[in-house]
Amino acid sequence: MARETVAHAAEIPPGTNKVVTIRGREIVIFNVEGEFFAFLNKCPHEGAKLCFGVLVGLTDSSGPGDYRFQRKGEMLRCPWHGWEFDLRTGRSRCDPENVKLRAFPVSVGAEQSPPAQPGPYVAETFPVTTVDDFVMVDV
Amino acid sequence: MSTVVLEKLVAKPPAKLGIVDCDIHPSPQSMASLFPFMSERWRTHAETFGVFSPAPFTGHSLFAKSAPSIARRDAWPESGPPGSDLALMQRQHLDLLGIDHGMLTPLSPNPGVERNLDFAAVLASAVNDWQLAEFTDKDKRLHPAIVVPREDPEAAVKEIARCAKDGRYAQLMLRPHGLEPFGRRRYWPVFEAAVAHGLPVGVHAGGYGAYPLTSAGWPSFYIEEHLSTTVGGGPALATSLIFEGVFDRFPDLKVVFIENGFAWIPSVGWRLDRLWERNRAEVPHVKRPPSEYLRSNCWFTTQPIEEPARPADLRQIFDWIGWDRLLFSSDYPHWDSDDPNYMFPIQISSAERSQIMRDNALHVYGHRF
Amino acid sequence: MNMVSPVAVREVIDCDLHIGLTDTDLLMPYLPDYWREQVVTRGIRGLSLAFTRPGAPGSVRPDWRPAAGIAGASLESVQAQALDPFDTRLAIANCLYGGQALLNADQGAAICAATNDWIAAEWLDKDSRLRASIVVPWQLPELAVAEIERWAHDKRFVQVLILVSGDMPLGKRMMWPIYEAAEKYGLPLGFHAGTTYRHAPTGSGWPSYQIEDEASFSQAFQQQLLSLLMEGVFAKFPRLKVVMLESGVTWLPFFFSRIDKLWKGLRMETPWVDRLPSEIVRDQVRFTLQPFDAPRDEDITHKIVDQIGSDRVLLFSTDYPHWHFDGTEAFPPGFDAALRRRMTVDNPLETYTRLSEGLA
Numbered sequence: 001m002a003r004e005t006v007a008h009a010a011e012i013p014p015g016t017n018k019v020v021t022i023r024g025r026e027i028v029i030f031n032v033e034g035e036f037f038a039f040l041n042k043c044p045h046e047g048a049k050l051c052f053g054v055l056v057g058l059t060d061s062s063g064p065g066d067y068r069f070q071r072k073g074e075m076l077r078c079p080w081h082g083w084e085f086d087l088r089t090g091r092s093r094c095d096p097e098n099v100k101l102r103a104f105p106v107s108v109g110a111e112q113s114p115p116a117q118p119g120p121y122v123a124e125t126f127p128v129t130t131v132d133d134f135v136m137v138d139v
Numbered sequence: 140m141s142t143v144v145l146e147k148l149v150a151k152p153p154a155k156l157g158i159v160d161c162d163i164h165p166s167p168q169s170m171a172s173l174f175p176f177m178s179e180r181w182r183t184h185a186e187t188f189g190v191f192s193p194a195p196f197t198g199h200s201l202f203a204k205s206a207p208s209i210a211r212r213d214a215w216p217e218s219g220p221p222g223s224d225l226a227l228m229q230r231q232h233l234d235l236l237g238i239d240h241g242m243l244t245p246l247s248p249n250p251g252v253e254r255n256l257d258f259a260a261v262l263a264s265a266v267n268d269w270q271l272a273e274f275t276d277k278d279k280r281l282h283p284a285i286v287v288p289r290e291d292p293e294a295a296v297k298e299i300a301r302c303a304k305d306g307r308y309a310q311l312m313l314r315p316h317g318l319e320p321f322g323r324r325r326y327w328p329v330f331e332a333a334v335a336h337g338l339p340v341g342v343h344a345g346g347y348g349a350y351p352l353t354s355a356g357w358p359s360f361y362i363e364e365h366l367s368t369t370v371g372g373g374p375a376l377a378t379s380l381i382f383e384g385v386f387d388r389f390p391d392l393k394v395v396f397i398e399n400g401f402a403w404i405p406s407v408g409w410r411l412d413r414l415w416e417r418n419r420a421e422v423p424h425v426k427r428p429p430s431e432y433l434r435s436n437c438w439f440t441t442q443p444i445e446e447p448a449r450p451a452d453l454r455q456i457f458d459w460i461g462w463d464r465l466l467f468s469s470d471y472p473h474w475d476s477d478d479p480n481y482m483f484p485i486q487i488s489s490a491e492r493s494q495i496m497r498d499n500a501l502h503v504y505g506h507r508f
Numbered sequence: 509m510n511m512v513s514p515v516a517v518r519e520v521i522d523c524d525l526h527i528g529l530t531d532t533d534l535l536m537p538y539l540p541d542y543w544r545e546q547v548v549t550r551g552i553r554g555l556s557l558a559f560t561r562p563g564a565p566g567s568v569r570p571d572w573r574p575a576a577g578i579a580g581a582s583l584e585s586v587q588a589q590a591l592d593p594f595d596t597r598l599a600i601a602n603c604l605y606g607g608q609a610l611l612n613a614d615q616g617a618a619i620c621a622a623t624n625d626w627i628a629a630e631w632l633d634k635d636s637r638l639r640a641s642i643v644v645p646w647q648l649p650e651l652a653v654a655e656i657e658r659w660a661h662d663k664r665f666v667q668v669l670i671l672v673s674g675d676m677p678l679g680k681r682m683m684w685p686i687y688e689a690a691e692k693y694g695l696p697l698g699f700h701a702g703t704t705y706r707h708a709p710t711g712s713g714w715p716s717y718q719i720e721d722e723a724s725f726s727q728a729f730q731q732q733l734l735s736l737l738m739e740g741v742f743a744k745f746p747r748l749k750v751v752m753l754e755s756g757v758t759w760l761p762f763f764f765s766r767i768d769k770l771w772k773g774l775r776m777e778t779p780w781v782d783r784l785p786s787e788i789v790r791d792q793v794r795f796t797l798q799p800f801d802a803p804r805d806e807d808i809t810h811k812i813v814d815q816i817g818s819d820r821v822l823l824f825s826t827d828y829p830h831w832h833f834d835g836t837e838a839f840p841p842g843f844d845a846a847l848r849r850r851m852t853v854d855n856p857l858e859t860y861t862r863l864s865e866g867l868a
Contacts, residue, residue: 046481052213061779064681064740068779079212080474082205082773094772094784205774320712320720350708353731354673354724359680360738362767362774363731367711369766370730370759375710378723383716402762410756410801411723417566417831418719447765448786452815456762475773 001138009108009133012036015073019051022139027104029135030055030087032074037087038137040102043078044092050101052079058086058093105138157239158479159500161440162343162397162468163232163281165243165274166222167266172273173248176265184258190248191255193347201347202364206474214472221472225277232471233280236479240500240508241281242309243270244343244397251289251314252348259288263298267308275307282507284312284341292328299329303336309507310339310395315372316348322383330389339393339503342376344368344400365475369400369443374407377433381411384424386432393503394437398470401439405459408433434461438503440468441495442477450484466503467496521856521863522599524700524753524796524825525590527631528581529556529605529623538625543618555606555619557671559702561718569831579829583634590828591637593836598856598863601640602669602700602753603627609671609704613648620645620655624665632664639863641669641698649685656686660693666862667696667751672725673703678732679739687741691748694861696794699732701725701754726756726801730763733793737767740780742788749859751794754827756801758808761815764789790818794859797851798827800840809842823859824852 006020012031019028019041026041028051041049057072075093076085084093090101110132167173170190174182194201206212208220214231216224233241250263263286270283285302287295302308311333315321321342333340345368351357352367373396379385386392408430415422415429439460447453457465470476479496487495501508529535532553536544546552556578561567568579572589580586591599607619620643627640642665644652652668659665668690676682678699690697702725708714709724729752736742736750764786771785781788802808816822826838833840839848857863 046478048211048478049213052211054212056776059776059779061782064744064780066780077776078773079206080476082474082776084775092772094775316712318713320710320715323716347711348713350711350713352711353677353735354703354707354709354728355678355732355735356676356707358677358731358735358738360774360777362738362770362777363677363734365770365774366731366734366766370763371711371727374727375712375724378720379710379712379715382720382723400766402766403759406726406756406758406762406801407723409758409803410726410799412803413799413801414566414719414723418564418722420565421719422717443769445762445765446769447761447815448768448817449815452761452765455811455815 003107003136003138005134005136006038007135009036009135012135015055017051022137025139027137027139029106029137030076032087036106036108036135038104038106039090040104042102043080043083044099044101045078045081045083048078048080050076050078053077054079055087056084058084107136108133109136110134158237158467158496159240159242159504160236160238160469160471161242161395161466161500162244162442162470163228163241164222164470164472165245165270165281166220166247167269168219168223170248172223173262173265173269175272176268177261181258181261190262191253193252202361204361204474209474210472211474211476225274228471229278232469233278236469239280239497240504242341242504243274243281243283244312244341245270245284245286246343249314249346250286251317252346253288256288256291256294259291260294260298263287263295264301267298267302271305271307282309282504283307284310285338286312287329289313289317289326289329292326295329296332299332299336299338303338306507308338309504310341312341312343314346315342315344315376315399316346316350318349320379320383321376322379322381322385324383327385327388330385330392334389334391337506339395341395341397342399343397344372345398368398370403373399374403377407377437378411381429381432382422382425384422386436387424387426390436392436395466395503396437396439397468398440398442400443400445401441401460401465402445402456404433404439405456434464438464438466438499440466441482442468442470443475444477444482446484453485462491462494463499463502465495466500519597520594520824520852522590522594522596522826522828523751523823523856524798525586525599525601525828526580526830527586527601527603527627528578529603529626530578530581532619535619535622535626538622538629539618543615543622546615555609557604557606557609557702558705559721560604561722564718566831568829569834572829583631586828587635590826591635594826594838596637598637598639600666600860601627601631601638602698603640603643604700604702605643607643607645608647608674611647613645613651616647617645617651617655621658624655624659628662628664639664639666639860641665641667642695643669644686646670646674646683646686649683652686653689656689656693656695660695663862663865665695666860667698669698669700671702671704672699672728672732672755673707673709675704675706677735677739679735679737679741681739684741684744687745687748691745696749696751696859698751698753699729701729703728725754726759729755730759733763733789734767737785737788738778738781740778742792743780743782749792749794751796751823751859753796753825754798755795756799757795757797757822758801758812760795761812761817764817790821794821794823794855796823796825796827797839798825798830798832800832802840804841806842809840813842813847819847819850820855820858822851823855824848
């Protein structure tokens with residue numbers, strides 16, 4: 001696994017994403033209200049490119065006719081079949097245990113540093129701590 | 140189910156398996172795209188009075204869909220609606236997936252639903268000419284379908300004859316909902332013409348005409364409308380064709396159920412067989428058990444494919460239906476389309492893949508290519 | 509063809525049996541003066557529901573068809589034909605007379621009420637094996653609630669009966685007062701195959717042949733089950749049980765996969781459906797056995813039952829007097845002894861909790 005610099009943070013304003021190819025794999029980096037999350041640009045369902053998805057809120061409910069709109073912009077709706085994924089965890093809303101996005105650790109900083117913790121491929125949030133805003137992904 | 144994160148375990152298709160895609164939706168850029176194929180009188184009519192839609196809105200469908208224009212979000216061209224840009228269709232679909240033949244299934248405007256029958260005839264011929272000019276002439280892989288004003292069977296027959304002269308139309312395309320159930324005798328001249336010209340009849344699911352989507356009236360939610368296209372539409376279509384005796388009257392008629400789903404077929408076949416066994420005195424013109432007609436005269440496109448909780452159950456459905464009945468379709472550019480590389484949740488042999496992705500379709504349509 | 513030698517079923521609970529109400533004159537003793545006079549002066553007769561097609565061969569098994577009149581009209585015939593031969597311990601009688609289909613809601617309510625009175629007096633009082641569904645005037649939910657409340661104390665009424673195709677989809681909120689009352693009194697909602705013909709049987713209108721109407725009922729069940737699910741009836745009424753009566757069974761596994769697939773992408777429109785719809789069905793919905801809708805084939809039966817994925821959802825029924833089987837072997841081939849036991853005893857008792865009071 002190597003840490004790759006993929007963009008300057010300013011290139012990916014909140015609510016947008018950028019796609020880069022690293023060693024043959026398309027990685028999509030999302031900016032969710034200032035935090036960055038990176039995933040393989042492929043929906044686990046039928047392979048749609050996630051970069052074309054829409055950022056939506058998570059709507060839960062206490063009962064028919066009740067719409068609890070929360071977490072605006074933190075969910076990704078796949079551009080094809082509309083499955084919802086939590087960008088913070090990579091987990092699908094419909095089957096969070098079994099269906100997840102393939103996530104890559106992201107950090108923002110001035111330069112490369114040893115990864116905060118190694119492996120497994122579960123999305124983690126990394127604190128934004130440094131002055132120079134380069135977005136780095138461990139692939 | 141193990142964690143599904145990336146490349147699904149599917150057999151990669153052989154390099155040169157040219158796929159036949161039995162459901163691709165071309166769309167006019169706008170109504171004006173059809174004007175070159177209409178007289179001035181009808182251009183003016185279209186601009187002034189517009190096309191009839193059974194929805195109560197000027198600019199929206201009855202139900203809000205999953206996404207604008209029912210489309211996958213990566214299928215919007217620089218300008219115009221999804222399906223209107225041939226270059227994008229080629230790049231992201233035909234070339235990308237190795238599609239050798241694509242059956243065009245234009246949905247809108249729909250001459251089967253236009254209440255002004257003279258205008259319906261004009262719309263039909265315009266859509267038929269437009270398909271050739273904007274798609275087939277430019278990309279031989281794309282095969283047009285003849286659309287007709289079905290509620291005026293006489294005019295429909297004329298349009299079929301006109302288009303049949305140009306040998307490139309691969310099928311007659313109808314919609315399941317009309318003023319009367321699909322197989323009713325009033326529409327038989329259209330079936331007769333299809334058979335006479337050697338054209339399969341593709342019936343593309345969805346839409347609605349004069350009646351609510353369910354026998355208890357109108358449902359509330361889009362998911363219910365979507366279910367109606369498979370569970371509601373497909374079985375009703377099959378039931379009407381069979382019990383009206385369409386296949387007895389026209390034994391050579393081939394009907395392709397496009398986007399009607401397929402998992403309902405075994406159960407519906409069994410139910411119709413049971414009813415026919417007991418009550419066939421009411422329909423003496425139906426000479427064979429209903430399920431036999433499903434095997435002899437009907438084919439079914441695969442999209443939207445079933446995803447049973449136990450993927451192996453899909454193989455059982457295919458076994459019950461018959462592997463020779465199934466035709467791959469993408470439904471490009473709609474949101475619920477299937478990608479041929481990822482759609483199968485089970486391992487299938489290359490012979491089985493070849494059947495579904497190509498051979499069966501060549502059997503149905505190949506003589507038109 | 510695989511035939512399993514008949515397994516003796518004891519203590520059978522038959523969850524769908526039809527008693528025949530010949531005509532409105534049988535209801536006269538139970539009608540108030542005003543309605544009695546209306547019936548006589550206006551000739552309000554012949555309200556048997558047309559969708560039942562009493563003359564069609566499949567509607568009545570030949571050896572159950574009387575020389576005159578409608579099947580199941582006399583207690584003696586039901587006892588001799590539907591109860592005794594099957595060792596039936598308990599049977600739930602569903603009476604398909606037309607109070608439910610009258611457009612004048614008060615008229616409908618009067619006929620429904622008299623029907624229930626007739627059921628109690630002429631059937632439940634006379635054979636302790638019989639139980640019944642409350643026939644309700646669902647044309648106007650508040651009147652249906654009143655009728656439920658009138659019978660709630662009588663534990664021999666074990667279900668609320670409604671037809672699958674009526675004025676509006678079954679899940680619509682206007683129906684909810686009925687579901688609330690049913691849940692309150694521990695009464696399952698029984699949706700029975702059939703129609704009041706307010707709407708055409710198909711989305712393309714009126715088929716030519718009655719056989720097509722009958723074929724369409726299994727689609728109606730699927731669409732109406734989806735309505736119940738998506739409108740949130742099971743979320744709102746978590747203790748309510750729903751029974752699909754005479755719905756057909758073999759469509760169920762693929763209905764599950766279709767609605768689960770759709771829900772995964774369209775969940776946001778009905779966020780109160782918070783888990784796979786198929787799971788909700790396995791928890792709260794039951795289906796009677798007849799008609800099974802498959803060839804008599806052990807392998808097919810095994811596969812369908814396996815694909816349904818639960819031994820809790822099926823309820824034994826004869827669907828007397830409809831012609832689904834000959835003799836007394838009501839089960840299609842392929843149901844093993846354990847599953848038969850579940851279907852003839854355990855599942856009915858779990859679904860219709862009132863039945864236990866009759867088995868003491």
